[in-house]
Amino acid sequence: MPAPGTAPDDDDDDCNENLPFEAKPTSLVFSSKAACKSSSSLQQVTPSIVPSLEMVVALLVTITLVAATSILLNVRPYLIPPGPRRLPLIGNLYIFFRNPGFIELAAGLRERYGDVYSLYLGNKLMVVINSLDLIKEAFVTQGDALLDRPQGLAYEIFTKDKGVINTNGKQWRDHRRFIMHTFLDFGVGQDALENTVSPEIARLVQCIRDKGADASFDPCDALRFTSARLIFKVILNKRFEGEEKADLEMFIAATDSVLQNFGVLSALHFLPFVRMLPGNIFNMDKIRTTDTQIRKFMHCQVERRAIHLAATGDIQCLADSYLQKIQTNRSLGIETHTFDADNLVQVMLELVVAGTDTTATTLQWFLLYMVLNPEEQTMLHEEIDVELDGTFPTLKDRGRLPYLDAAILETQRLADAVPFAVTRSPSEDITLGGFRIPKGCIVVPSLTSVLMDSELFPQPEAFKPSRFLRRKNAKLRDLGLIPFNIGKRNCLGESLARVELFLVSAALIQSFRFQLPEGESLPSLKGIVGATRKPCPFRIQAIPRT
Ligand code: HEM
Numbered sequence: 001m002p003a004p005g006t007a008p009d010d011d012d013d014d015c016n017e018n019l020p021f022e023a024k025p026t027s028l029v030f031s032s033k034a035a036c037k038s039s040s041s042l043q044q045v046t047p048s049i050v051p052s053l054e055m056v057v058a059l060l061v062t063i064t065l066v067a068a069t070s071i072l073l074n075v076r077p078y079l080i081p082p083g084p085r086r087l088p089l090i091g092n093l094y095i096f097f098r099n100p101g102f103i104e105l106a107a108g109l110r111e112r113y114g115d116v117y118s119l120y121l122g123n124k125l126m127v128v129i130n131s132l133d134l135i136k137e138a139f140v141t142q143g144d145a146l147l148d149r150p151q152g153l154a155y156e157i158f159t160k161d162k163g164v165i166n167t168n169g170k171q172w173r174d175h176r177r178f179i180m181h182t183f184l185d186f187g188v189g190q191d192a193l194e195n196t197v198s199p200e201i202a203r204l205v206q207c208i209r210d211k212g213a214d215a216s217f218d219p220c221d222a223l224r225f226t227s228a229r230l231i232f233k234v235i236l237n238k239r240f241e242g243e244e245k246a247d248l249e250m251f252i253a254a255t256d257s258v259l260q261n262f263g264v265l266s267a268l269h270f271l272p273f274v275r276m277l278p279g280n281i282f283n284m285d286k287i288r289t290t291d292t293q294i295r296k297f298m299h300c301q302v303e304r305r306a307i308h309l310a311a312t313g314d315i316q317c318l319a320d321s322y323l324q325k326i327q328t329n330r331s332l333g334i335e336t337h338t339f340d341a342d343n344l345v346q347v348m349l350e351l352v353v354a355g356t357d358t359t360a361t362t363l364q365w366f367l368l369y370m371v372l373n374p375e376e377q378t379m380l381h382e383e384i385d386v387e388l389d390g391t392f393p394t395l396k397d398r399g400r401l402p403y404l405d406a407a408i409l410e411t412q413r414l415a416d417a418v419p420f421a422v423t424r425s426p427s428e429d430i431t432l433g434g435f436r437i438p439k440g441c442i443v444v445p446s447l448t449s450v451l452m453d454s455e456l457f458p459q460p461e462a463f464k465p466s467r468f469l470r471r472k473n474a475k476l477r478d479l480g481l482i483p484f485n486i487g488k489r490n491c492l493g494e495s496l497a498r499v500e501l502f503l504v505s506a507a508l509i510q511s512f513r514f515q516l517p518e519g520e521s522l523p524s525l526k527g528i529v530g531a532t533r534k535p536c537p538f539r540i541q542a543i544p545r546t
Pocket residue numbers: 164165166176231350351352354355356358359362417418421422423483484485486489490491492493494496497
C-alpha cells in the first residue's frame with residue numbers, strides 16, 4: 001500500500017482503493033484499471049486537476065441554484081421600493097465596500113431608483129427616504145407608525161433594552177418624557193441655562209487665546225472638550241478640573257473609538273456569521289473592552305452623585321433628578337424596572353455620546369466656513385460689535401444678532417452633521433410615495449437630500465447665511481432645515497444644542513478673527529462620514545480682537 005499522496009503500485013489490481021477521491025471508478029478519466037496503469041507522474045498530478053462527474057454535476061447544480069436564487073432575489077416583492085441587484089447571503093452590502101462615500105452612494109442610488117428606494121443588508125430590507133415632502137409624510141403625518149427603532153440592532157454602546165436612543169414603547173416614552181421635562185426644569189433653551197454653560201465657554205475662549213495669535217492649531221479637540229464639558233455640567237454637574245481632566249480625556253478618546261467603529265459594528269450586525277469566525281477580526285475585543293471602560297467610568301460618576309444627593313438633598317443636575325425619581329418610586333412602593341441605576345448609567349452615556357460629537361462637529365464646520373468666507377465673518381464681527389459693545393454674549397442677545405443666527409443655521413445646513421439621522425422601523429405596514437414599507441424593515445431618512453435640495457436652497461453648495469434672514473415666521477422645518485430630523489422622535493437635545501451653538505459661536509466671533517495660517521492650502525469641504533459627518537482635519541489661526 002503506497003503512502004498517502006504517492007502513486008499506487010502499477011501491478012496492484014486494487015488500485016482504485018488507493019486513488020484519491022477524484023480518481024475513483026465513477027471518474028470519467030480514471031474509471032478503468034488501464035487508467036491506473038498510466039505513467040505514475042500523471043497519476044500524481046492529473047487527479048487533482050481533472051474534474052470528476054460529481055464535481056461537474058455539483059458545479060452545474062450550484063450555478064443553477066445561484067442563478068435561480070439571484071433571479072428570485074432580484075424580483076422585489078409587490079410594491080417594495082426598487083433598488084440594486086442583491087447577492088445571496090450578503091444582499092447589497094457589497095455596494096458599501098466599493099463606493100467612495102455614503103453620501104455620494106446615496107445620491108447615486110436616488111438618481112437611479114427615485115425618492116424611495118430599497119437595499120438589502122444581508123436579508124434585512126432597508127428603505128431610504130429622500131425629499132422634504134416624503135420625510136414629512138413619513139415622520140410627521142404617519143409618524144406614529146414610525147416611532148420605533150429597529151430591534152436587535154444593538155451596538156455595543158447603545159444597548160437595546162436600556163436608555164432612550166435604542167429603546168421602544170414604554171421604556172422609550174418614559175425616559176424621553178422624563179429627560180425633556182428635566183431639561184425644561186433646568187432651563188435648557190432658556191436664560192437659566194446660561195449660568196451653567198457660560199463659565200465653560202469663557203474657558204474655551206481663554207484656551208484659544210492662550211495659543212497665541214501666531215499659532216496655527218486644529219480646533220477639533222478644544223471644541224470636543226467644550227461640548228463634552230457642557231453636557232457633563234447639565235447632566236452630572238461635573239467640571240473635570242485638575243487631575244480629573246485626564247478622566248475626561250480618556251472618556252472622550254474611548255467614545256470616539258467606539259463611534260469610529262460604528263460602521264464595522266453595523267456591518268457585522270447584518271453578517272452575524274462573521275462574528276463567529278475564529279480570531280479577533282475587526283478588533284471586537286478592543287471594542288468590548290472600551291465599552292466596559294466607558295460604562296465603568298459613568299457608573300463611578302453616578303455613584304458620586306448618589307452620595308452627594310444623600311448628603312445634601314440638593315438637586316443640581318439631571319442625574320440628581322433621576323436618582324430622586326428612583327427613590328420616590330421606591331418609597332411609594334412602585335415596582336418599576338424602567339427607572340433604575342442601570343438605566344441611569346445608560347441615559348448618561350447616551351446623552352454625552354449623542355450630544356458631544358454632533359455639537360462639536362457643527363462648531364468645527366462653523367469655524368471652517370468662517371475662514372473660507374472672510375467677508376461673511378466681517379459681517380458677523382460688525383453685527384456683534386454694534387449690538388453687544390463688548391459685553392459677553394447671552395441668550396437674551398439672540399434676537400439682536402440675526403446675522404449670527406442665520407450663519408449658524410446655514411452652517412447646520414451645510415454641515416449635515418447626521419446625514420442619515422438614526423434608523424427607524426415601522427410598527428405596521430405603511431404606504432409612502434406609492435410604495436409599501438413593510439412592518440419591521442429598517443427606514444432611513446436622507447437628511448442630506450433635503451439640506452442640499454437645490455429647489456429649497458438655490459446654489460446649495462454655497463455658504464449664504466442671508467438665505468435665512470428673510471424667513472420671518474416660517475418654521476425651519478417648512479423651509480427644509482431639518483438637521484435634527486422632525487416628528488415626535490426627533491433629536492431630544494435640540495434645544496440644548498441650539499443654546500450651545502449660539503453661545504459658543506457668539507463668544508468665539510466676538511473674541512477672535514479666524515483665518516487660514518499663511519501658506520496653508522484651502523481645506524477640503526468634503527466631509528468624513530461615520531456616525532456623524534465631520535470636516536477633514538484643518539488648521540486655523542485665531543487673532544484676538546479687542
Ligand atoms: C448639532 C447638534 C445635534 C444634531 C445635529 C443632532 C441630530 C440628531 C438626529 C438627526 C437624531 C435622530 C432623530 C431621529 O431618530 O430621527 C438625534 C437623536 C438624538 N439626539 Fe441629537 N443632535 C444634536 C445634539 C444633541 C445633543 C446636545 C443631545 C443631548 C444632550 C442629543 C441627544 C439626542 C438623543 C438622546 C437622541 C435620540 C432621541 C430618541 O430616540 O428619542 N443630541 N439627534
